[in-house]
Amino acid sequence: MMKKKIALIGYGVIGKRVADAIARQDDMELAGVCDVISDWRIQTAVKKGYSVYAATEDAQDSMQKAGISLAGNMADLLGVAHLVVDCTPKKIAAQNVEIYKERGIKFILQGGEKHETTGHSFSAENNYASALNRDSTRVVSCNTTSILRTLTALKKAGLLQSARGTLLRRATDPWESHLGGIMNTLVPEKDIPSHQGPDAQSVDSELDIVTMAVKVPQTLSHLHYWNVRLTWKADKKEVIEAFQTSTRITLINYSDGLVSNNTIKEKYLDMGRPWGDMYEVALWQDMLKVEGDELYYAYVVDNQAIVIPETIDAIRALTGIEKSAVSSIKKTNESLGII
Structure with a gap:
């Protein structure tokens, strides 16, 4: 079967990771990456051997002046691709959608985009089948992805009645923490529910969920605390077994020294993951508690990495190269070293 050619627009925090992940697959290939930047970030793409395209005329001039060898412009890239993954900032992505629609290319x-932009929001373990052969979808945010993974596992086990979560959100991405973020303060999101709960419902409308969020002065990851009402008075073993049905939830233990987000990050660096990325939800097994029909648990989310495997699965679903969610997830997991 001919490999599907995938265009990548936006070579930033998520884009560079998606590009590398695409390059690892045996049923798709990276047609090229497109951006407006001419600094070290896109120069890294050149060193990796990726074909680089300029998103605008101004970008083309600055990239050529920086000595970057260009394969063409954005229109050229879209002309050779079967599907485009847009990882640009949300205002730019919304503008690009019109271009994709005019060209009739899947995207x-x-x-960061609204559900209404595509009419479909994606989470591999929840609704892969509904994305098959669609023209477009939206891979939900890092926090929403983690919510769906954990609650879908409980729901499939018949354990989930309702869920209430509090999110401690990182202030900014690590690479740009010198540009902004917060220090010596906590910033609560003023609306309850915070946007992550309704966002999860855009994937699974049956979820009874409320979220609250607060921005905290660190950049490594997000931390979630959850209180779930169970459908019966289950025991801890039943809950653990439910979480273990997801290959993208890893159970960790506080007693092993994994007591914070920085120690968890260090573990994944030691494992040799690119950038120390953690594609899984790291859920504390020995912190998890069940009291009657109430479940309490906490986990850490790598905001830079968790959506990468989801994006690869979304490519397979939209292009139809893999009909089975289980098969796609397995292929993606093996390629990224998720065990």
């Missing part, structure tokens, strides 16, 4: 957006 995937990231969680």
